[in-house]
Amino acid sequence: MTATIYEAPDEALDGISDGARVMVGGFVSASSPTNLIFALKRRGTRNLTVMATNIGFGDRLDELCEDRQIAKAIASFAVRASSARASRFEEQYRAGEVELELVPQGTLAERIRAGGAGIGGFLTRTGVGTQVAEGKDVLSWQGEEWLLERPLRADVAILKAHRADRLGNLSYRMAGRNFNAVMATAADLVIVEVEEIVETGELAPNEIHTPAVYVDRIVRCDPVEVRWDGR
Amino acid sequence: MTATIYEAPDEALDGISDGARVMVGGFVSASSPTNLIFALKRRGTRNLTVMATNIGFGDRLDELCEDRQIAKAIASFAVRASSARASRFEEQYRAGEVELELVPQGTLAERIRAGGAGIGGFLTRTGVGTQVAEGKDVLSWQGEEWLLERPLRADVAILKAHRADRLGNLSYRMAGRNFNAVMATAADLVIVEVEEIVETGELAPNEIHTPAVYVDRIVRCDPVEVRWDGR
Amino acid sequence: MAAEHKPRLTRELVAMRVAQELAPGSTVNLGVGMPTLVAAFAPPDANILLQSENGILGYGGFSEEAYDQDLVNAGGQPITLNPGASFFDSAASFAMIRGGHIDTAVLGGLQVSERGDLANWSVPERGGGSIGGAMDLAVGARRLIVAMEHTTKDGRPRILRECTYPLTARRCVDLIVTDLAVVEVGPEGLTLREVAPGWAPGEVVTLTDAPLTGPRGVPEMEL
């Protein structure tokens, strides 16, 4: 279906309910859907399971912890090993108030890709012999051990791209594809903030990184400045 | 490693030996490495296992059958169900002279991707309950049956792209990415014919479809006209 | 006139009837053969996105004049692009297909069973057959329409209690459009929804091996 264009990020989130499983694209500052994160904060939706590669390291996802909207995070970076200044997520995690499923970043990307690609699981050497393997099937093949990892899907993905056309095709800027491009394939409802909306046909076919079939809603927003705050 | 630029397709194939497992990119006419196929024919390398989505349907891979260079094909289209004019591969297949592993096209692409991505296997619903499932593990998950498919790798991949830079980055034209882009990741030696070689830096970062890390050898050739011959 | 000699729908008319099934704005993959013809009958203002499994979303029609060997569909035919078209590689294309992102696939068929099993890639007595993208599309598309001839050239039914040819996928077909009828596959079996102009439901039932429910008062197709 052709994507629907929304006027404001708050409207674009219409229908996200308490308890939703939400994927959040971006890598720290790169193509982070910060306007949509702020709208989700204003909306006050609670008991969220958030899937994002990082939380609280310069990205603004940590702000959802201010009103305790996050019940669980599935992430690759969320809690520092060092004793640096804690994010809200870290405080709540250390207090046992939020749940965390820590996933190696490559396994996270591949699980999301699998969720979008109809793959029921895949075998990886990443995590074998570590805490990540706990509770998972380990299969032997060609003299090695492999973890069976399962796909991840979400009810909603909130993403950022650089440009969209009216059909819903997306183009990312620089290192902006990161988790945005994979998450676009793996959620029932895909909502994308972009810096510019152009007429259909203005993005060249080889310039489109996420084909329109994956995109449900688009909203134009000025990007928010975010910055890694060190580790 | 930076790619090596060769002057002619025959030299670019240096080192391919009898019995090699060779991936051949292209989809029928689209970005088919026909100059490299012809060079492989001239070279006379025998007992090849060829992996390609199609053989003998307009592509020129069938010509390797003229001198019986192919011992086995792993392909999604290779033998017609109809009684149309037979390709050489079909004749040799029906005479029991070549082996064929018939693979659903999506499973073929995903197995090659897995081979390039360090995935030890993946679960798909494609092929469950069909001849494709014979001899394979079937796992149950979430009330469904899934086939465990294994990765594919090759000794050599022969591919075609539109443009390369001197570092080895590739850019494809139109529907030219097809199997070329995945096969580039899954062979020990990746040899690519291109229509143009440009200076490093002339391909924009978002215009590069196959990063240089995957490419070993480049040769500039005028494209050969090939055409689907119907089915 | 005996049923076996009555005129049946042409391939173009079957394709026209299939095209009526395509929802505006939907993403559709058309298999090789008869399904390919459907592209010509999709209403141009319905914004249907045609996907081709060799890595194209948003192609237009077929055009020999525009022939460019890097721009062919999954059947190797020269095509044109609509505004908003995009390209991707084969792994990404089948991720789209197998991940449930294609609303409707239209495939040719050799046999369909009463449970919706499809056989469309191999004729064992001829000793061949190729799978291509059919198994992936049969499993991955949200809705699968099979466009085929109702009977073999020598008059044997293709809609059977059990397929005798090698399967493409089990329980995958939603709708069968033939040169004689429109048949829906449901959890309780097959329902005859429409018959070709000039054909009586009973005549279609006679040429069908699997039981068809609802054969009284079945309307003729509107083409």
Place this chain on the structure above:
Amino acid sequence: MAAEHKPRLTRELVAMRVAQELAPGSTVNLGVGMPTLVAAFAPPDANILLQSENGILGYGGFSEEAYDQDLVNAGGQPITLNPGASFFDSAASFAMIRGGHIDTAVLGGLQVSERGDLANWSVPERGGGSIGGAMDLAVGARRLIVAMEHTTKDGRPRILRECTYPLTARRCVDLIVTDLAVVEVGPEGLTLREVAPGWAPGEVVTLTDAPLTGPRGVPEMEL
């Protein structure tokens, strides 16, 4: 002077020694922390391709002036691009990493065992830790160099018979470069290859829990 008070290599000198390990034309991923500093010491004419797991191949150095929030490395630092750089998504990036296409990864470490097990993501007594791309890089890179301090702040060895912290991966480390030594991991265990200037092999052995072979005639690092 007691060994524990002798000057050790700075982080920059450790990075400089690691940079000597990078083969011309190789593809290298540098982890966050001390490994990041290696970029500054890679010979500019060696055509080293730096990969960042957030989807960049061919980045250059770090530049605050060039800050663009869409162009940061895996540590969130602003970077520049070299000619020939390319971008891709995270699944493609880790396909590159896990598929064995990275020649060398340099990671920080908390502990390394005599078998080359690495622990670098969690300090259990602090109750936290994040994995990031470390497990994927440890398993996927063809050669893994760990750059770390030889001992903890309170002087306990980090090179151990067995890691006591949660593992990143088993048997993954090829070379350890610390502020005191270069230690190679082989099938038979650890070999002391070089010591920091001014340090005797025996002093390094004392600060190492795992057995080190070849401690006689070990040369000083050339920096």
